[in-house]
Amino acid sequence: xxxxxxxxxxQVGRACRDALKQPGWDLTALSRKRADFSCPEQVTACVxxxxxxxxxxxxxxxxxxxxxxxxxxxxxxxxxxxGSLAAICAAMDIPVIHLSTDxxxxxQGSRAYREDDPVNPINSYGASKLKGERLLxxxxxxxxxxxxxxxxxxxxxxFLTTMLRVGAQRTTVSVVGDQVxxxxxxxxxxxxxxxxxxxxEEFGDLPWGLYHCSSPEPCSRYEFARHIFAExxxxxLLDPAPWVKKISSYxxxxxxxxxxxxxxxxxxxxxxxxxxxxxWNRGIRQVCQALANxxxxxxxxxxxx
Ligand SMILES: NC(=O)c1ccc[n+]([C@@H]2O[C@H](COP(=O)([O-])OP(=O)(O)OC[C@H]3O[C@@H](n4cnc5c(N)ncnc54)[C@H](OP(=O)(O)O)[C@@H]3O)[C@@H](O)[C@H]2O)c1
Numbered sequence: 001x002x003x004x005x006x007x008x009x010x011q012v013g014r015a016c017r018d019a020l021k022q023p024g025w026d027l028t029a030l031s032r033k034r035a036d037f038s039c040p041e042q043v044t045a046c047v048x049x050x051x052x053x054x055x056x057x058x059x060x061x062x063x064x065x066x067x068x069x070x071x072x073x074x075x076x077x078x079x080x081x082x083g084s085l086a087a088i089c090a091a092m093d094i095p096v097i098h099l100s101t102d103x104x105x106x107x108q109g110s111r112a113y114r115e116d117d118p119v120n121p122i123n124s125y126g127a128s129k130l131k132g133e134r135l136l137x138x139x140x141x142x143x144x145x146x147x148x149x150x151x152x153x154x155x156x157x158x159f160l161t162t163m164l165r166v167g168a169q170r171t172t173v174s175v176v177g178d179q180v181x182x183x184x185x186x187x188x189x190x191x192x193x194x195x196x197x198x199x200x201e202e203f204g205d206l207p208w209g210l211y212h213c214s215s216p217e218p219c220s221r222y223e224f225a226r227h228i229f230a231e232x233x234x235x236x237l238l239d240p241a242p243w244v245k246k247i248s249s250y251x252x253x254x255x256x257x258x259x260x261x262x263x264x265x266x267x268x269x270x271x272x273x274x275x276x277x278x279x280w281n282r283g284i285r286q287v288c289q290a291l292a293n294x295x296x297x298x299x300x301x302x303x304x305x
Contacts, residue, residue, distance in 0.1 A: 001201045004052035005029045007059030011153040015190035037077040040084035047088045057098045067125035068255045078128035083135030090140040102149035104130045107259020114265045115210045123256040146213035153186035154287045163228045167242045177222035177246035181262045182214035185283025211269040215280040218263035222246045235288040
């Protein structure tokens with residue numbers, strides 16, 4: 001099984017590099033340096049050169065604030081180029097596993113979003129990702145699009161590592177309590193992708209389409225932070241952990257609006273796989289323990305800086 005992975009240096013990309021390293025699988029993992037999604041011809045050429053059995057796309061313009069400043073670039077990377085990738089893969093009959101986001105929803109819902117709920121992004125990042133979803137669906141019948149949310153890992157720059165960094169510097173950390181979603185460990189997303197590739201190899205087919213792919217049990221950012229600090233203290237990363245103060249979103253203004261409620265209902269994927277993703281608490285524990293042992297696979301050695 002020949003797999004071509006884009007976005008190989010991101011959180012999910014790195015986790016995929018580990019999860020897709022399996023006997024009999026030939027993985028080509030490309031980062032932005034070799035496949036820049038602001039240049040669709042380059043990405044198309046990579047597919048033509050590699051001739052893989054399956055493409056996994058973990059590349060994305062994920063800077064939510066930055067997308068407000070450069071919406072055209074976000075749209076190119078997350079939208080138009082995904083369309084070009086889908087078109088070449090459709091022409092070469094190569095299935096695509098792609099990732100999208102809970103930010104396609106406006107956050108006004110009161111129950112976890114299902115795949116067929118109406119979309120209405122409230123920021124440029126969400127709009128650009130929705131464009132990518134639509135272009136993929138329009139040109140390629142054999143795709144899996146996994147919408148995930150609140151992704152964390154041991155890599156710098158995500159919510160968990162930011163909390164650890166800030167928590168090491170302060171006795172009190174303020175975190176918004178009025179944004180609710182489903183945290184999801186990058187390693188669990190990668191394991192899901194590996195499982196899908198495995199099935200495709202075995203059966204030559206997959207239940208193509210759109211899936212929500214998040215850990216069960218929504219929580220607020222405040223609750224997420226409290227769990228992170230509890231696990232970090234337990235693992236000996238913080239001694240003591242800071243006090244977490246619950247604040248409102250209006251006390252933490254950002255350029256990009258965030259959906260207030262963006263929990264995803266992943267039961268369609270649970271049914272397809274025969275099991276849910278693990279609870280996010282397990283991922284937090286894994287990351288904290290790995291950081292304490294300085295043993296996060298494929299990760300920077302300066303994780304807490
Ligand atoms: N992070 C989240 O909370 C979250 C939530 C919902 C959905 N998702 C989705 O999950 C997927 C994986 O995200 P992630 O968390 O792994 O994000 P990430 O850590 O930011 O990784 C994204 C990767 O895309 C690469 N990239 C950015 N611009 C590019 C370009 N012009 N050409 C090629 N590659 C480019 C980045 O390269 P560099 O390393 O060079 O910057 C990075 O390696 C994305 O589709 C994202 O939209 C993420």
